[in-house]
Amino acid sequence: MSDTAEQRVRKLPCWRGTVTLQPLKGGLSNASFIVSDERGKYVARVGEDFPCHHVFRDRELRASRAAFEAGLSPEVVHAEPGLMVVRFIEAHTFSEEDVRKNLERCVDIVHKCHRDMKRLVTGPASIFWVFHVLRDYGNTLTEGFHRLKLEVPRWLSAVDALEDAQIPLPVVFGHHDLLPGNFMDDGERIWLIDWEYGGFGTAMFDLANIAANNSLNEAEERQALEIYFDRSPSEAVLRAFDAMKTASALREAMWGMVSELHLNAPGVDYVAHANEYLGRYERALATFHDRYGAS
The missing domain is CATH 3.30.200.20 (Phosphorylase Kinase; domain 1)
Structure with a gap:
């Protein structure tokens, strides 16, 4: 055994x-x-x-x-x-509220990640592109006969438009899993932990991931973009951000669904996790359509 x-x-x-x-x-x-x-x-x-x-x-x-x-x-x-x-770090693990209260510090450490990690990481390149992940998750759910497999075509029908809304940005090495519990504060500085999804990609995902995972309001979202880019976001940036936030929420929901089929961590309710983020996705998609129209 x-x-x-x-x-x-x-x-x-x-x-x-x-x-x-x-x-x-x-x-x-x-x-x-x-x-x-x-x-x-x-x-x-x-x-x-x-x-x-x-x-x-x-x-x-x-x-x-x-x-x-x-x-x-x-x-x-x-x-x-x-x-x-x-x-071990003697530090406070953040909640969503903590991330919102320390938004500038959280965005700053993500910016440092994007600036410095690409120069330090070694070995074969890992790539994270959320739209590929979503399509692959859809395939996994369909082939695995998930309880919601009939909903997959509807979810993926939005993916192309969300991907098309993206804008060219420099390639960075991102974290890609900015749940509140991956930020920690030791009283002097912020730490960023858990690099399962670390890889090369676009800064827009991490920025949108902070928003989707920590319930940022519209003013806080704009603040995060202004901090990161050091200027007011253009309409193209805002549209790309809203699209990526929608994709981020769907990715987290589908992560929970795929986990129902393949993982069994003690005490984790994957169904509740999926349902929570599916609700966030539906609200983000409705906002995206209201602002930019449905394709």
Whole structure:
């Protein structure tokens, strides 16, 4: 019988002296633990490759190491297939409200990610393009006979128009999973953690992802764009942003649906997650159509 996640962590050769483990709640797809030994505290995360989500742990490891070098994330102290250990940060994990209250700081660290990570990450290039992800998720849901598979054509019917609304931007290395829990504040600075979806892409996704995942209002969305681009957004930028925010919400909803078929993290309600973001998608799509018309 294979070891449980906890047993795997306990057996790691990197510990010194007495080892204590505390399960860390909040992960949607991995088992994580706070580990203490005689030298300090760490976070150990156990998670396999998830091809259904385009998640590969070797890519995540390279991004995590680059993020530490860039001053964005804690240091990786041990790694092996399906398991990574990083230094523990005494910090407050953000809620959506925290992100909104610290919007400038959150946008600033995302901008730093876009500016610096592309120079530091090594290995084969990982690419994140949300419109490809959506089409692939649609295929997964249809072939997997998901409970909502008959809705997939309707959701994907909007994808082409949302993609066509995008504008040319410089290629950056983005985070692409800006849920509130991936921002942490130690009282002096913001940290950005969890690089499963890190890859080259467009800055517009991360900006829209902050908005879609943290319930930004229209004024806050404009503020985020002004902070990032250091100027008032043009109509083309606003349209691209609204389209990308809509795609981001749909991607998170379909992530939950695909997870229903393929993941089983303890205590995670994938149906509720999918339904929450499906509602956000429907509202964002209605706003997009009101502003720019339905294609």
